Amino acid sequence: MYMNDKHKLYENYSVEDFATDPDFVQWVKRADPQGNEFWKAWLSKYPHKRVVVEEARGLVLSMTFLPHPDAQEATQNIWERINATNRQQAEAPPVTLQPTRTISLWWKAAAAIAGILLLAGVWLYAPYSDKAISYQTSFGETHKIVLPDSSVVTLNANSKLTLGRWENDREVWLQGEAFFSVRKKKRASGNAEPVKFIVHTNTLDVNVLGTEFTVSERSDTRVVLNTGKIALTLPDKTIMMNPGDMVEISGRKKEPVQRTVDPRVYSAWKDNEWILDGLSLEKIAQRIEETYGLKVVIKKNPDPNIEVTGVVPTDNLDTLLKALSAAFNLTFKQEGKEVLIE
């Protein structure tokens, strides 16, 4: 019956045989023209089977999906619970599962390990797949990603990294801010030129050979080089960067400005710190907005004669605001979705 597709003996079929035959069921449910042709022809050849076919057809048609009467309400409630958990977990480190009320802890632990293994598996597989794989952080969260070539990317809050093809060059796409520690990679062919690592952003491309640097593509675009050498490709020019160089392209001017900075100031966030040396209050405000998704209102400016230096922890917003208050001799306080500086 079902198994011998090619040689079905429909003339010997019972109502049950028809009603369980995948081709017959398909035709009844879809009523495609091809099926209609076939069954019309078949019935004119075996008119005595019409009663059987009609009963089978009626039986299949009567078996339609009826949702559980409470399904709409129940699934809406489940959806709200799912969202609550997802929001809660966005604040916790990634790849840990929240204990919920049904399933015991050992099972949760097993699931978390499976999750990590799955993660590793996909990264290894990534170079051979042309489907984009991406990582995203929410506000107040940083995430360290090990790429298939063992390069390490630390993704700052509210940022997204998408992995591209890894066939000839290594390519990633960045929205937001990330610190890259790129491993040098030799070509398999023995060619002297190493495999390029390219970071694409909306504004520019960073071409890398093996180095450490920070790329930030938010309201302003900023690349800061810690070690090694990189080349920035802009639509109209290429800029070579040396360690300690910072190139900034701000929203309005669109003209890249290159200057020398302490690169650690711009990558300290990856160690859950901000270095305040040389940062203006406006820059700090912008960072809080980008990192925590809060609006910052500056009601009072700091004394221009005081030079602010030092390191503040960013493990949590409360501690950060307290440390900033002390550093700037102002009050930083959170009120709902806003941070007031006064």
Added chain:
Amino acid sequence: MESFSSYSDAEIWNLFRGGSDKAYEYIYHRHSVELFSYGLYVVNNRPLVEDCMHDLFVYLFQHRASLGETNAIKYYLFKSLRRRILEAVETRTRQHNRGNEFTNTLPETASSPEEKMIEAETSSSRNKHLMEAVTALPPRQREAIFLLYFSNLDYPETAEIMGLNIRTVYNQVHTAIQTLRKQLSHASLLPVFLE
């Protein structure tokens, strides 16, 4: 949300894996009612089915960047939910050393007066006959009927979800259809037009 209906399952799944919250929401709302109903066919324990659905979708959200591809989302969800339900049942059984929670009955139908009214309006007597008849089937037969006829999955998918071979599924369904045919022979079947 409507804009997703023109996308293939593979495209929607890739959007979801790429970080689209809209795609996530669409996938849930597209399949949740059927998934919930299916869950209750696997085990007649509503809080457990609700927890497993919650856990499944939270897991998918947390691990979306590392999930594999699929071009059959419903099949994937059914399979994942079923596995979660069975694991949860096994864990509970072991913990409480209680009996098997699988039952031969469907969950109680609507209890509030409003729901009863809605039910009376939307479900014909034929539907009631069918639900009663399907409810009375042994669990495996009932599940196979749900997957093949209510959810329109094919034999290979149904066999894979249930962890049986295709021939066994076919035999289960054949027996089930035989029973249903007898049960429904008194109910008025739909008229057929073949001309």
